[in-house]
Amino acid sequence: NAGVTQTPKFQVLKTGQSMTLQCAQDMNHNSMYWYRQDPGMGLRLIYYSASEGTTDKGEVPNGYNVSRLNKREFSLRLESAAPSQTSVYFCASRIENTEAFFGQGTRLTVV
Amino acid sequence: GENVEQHPSTLSVQEGDSAVIKCTYSDSASNYFPWYKQELGKRPQLIIDIRSNVGEKKDQRIAVTLNKTAKHFSLHITETQPEDSAVYFCAARGYGGSQGNLIFGKGTKLSVKP
Numbered sequence: 001n002a003g004v005t006q007t008p009k010f011q012v013l014k015t016g017q018s019m020t021l022q023c024a025q026d027m028n029h030n031s032m033y034w035y036r037q038d039p040g041m042g043l044r045l046i047y048y049s050a051s052e053g054t055t056d057k058g059e060v061p062n063g064y065n066v067s068r069l070n071k072r073e074f075s076l077r078l079e080s081a082a083p084s085q086t087s088v089y090f091c092a093s094r095i096e097n098t099e100a101f102f103g104q105g106t107r108l109t110v111v
Numbered sequence: 112g113e114n115v116e117q118h119p120s121t122l123s124v125q126e127g128d129s130a131v132i133k134c135t136y137s138d139s140a141s142n143y144f145p146w147y148k149q150e151l152g153k154r155p156q157l158i159i160d161i162r163s164n165v166g167e168k169k170d171q172r173i174a175v176t177l178n179k180t181a182k183h184f185s186l187h188i189t190e191t192q193p194e195d196s197a198v199y200f201c202a203a204r205g206y207g208g209s210q211g212n213l214i215f216g217k218g219t220k221l222s223v224k225p
Binding site: 100 | 117120142143145153154155156157160162200204212213214215216217218
């Protein structure tokens, strides 16, 4: 049972490049989330998907897009990366009103 | 939407002492409050959670208390050990504009000195 799997673990982008962060869960959870973690800022919600076929903006959605491909997969896309998007990104999933399970994180650097 | 404030941002204790981290939330409809521990370079992992129908929950050296009237909840770690050193996050389930989400505090870096 792998839980929540994110790829890649590390990535360096040049300003203006695009990329997609992949996330998959095998726990049959309805809800999936993308957070970013910056020093002193905690975990801030970028986008979430309450169920397959739905997505909604979180606290810091600007510069990102998401796709809930199916119940298992939820991807995060940066269309034109900026240095301000340098961060650690975490995907998570959960069943309603229970704990969230996190992926191992993606450390993204934009130069 | 929900807003979660967490204090202190850093906490240093001697091994064997107790540590207390406090959080406040804004949405009185919130009903689920987890605490996560994140070791350096690792993912956040749940250590304990509490629901709004319970005032206190304990698991060995860790306990969480909830005061719904005051809208605050606290994490208590007794007999601290060096392996308790980590960043701890509280969270609350959001309603309204953040319906169904977990909104996190900014974290507390706990250092336990041997």
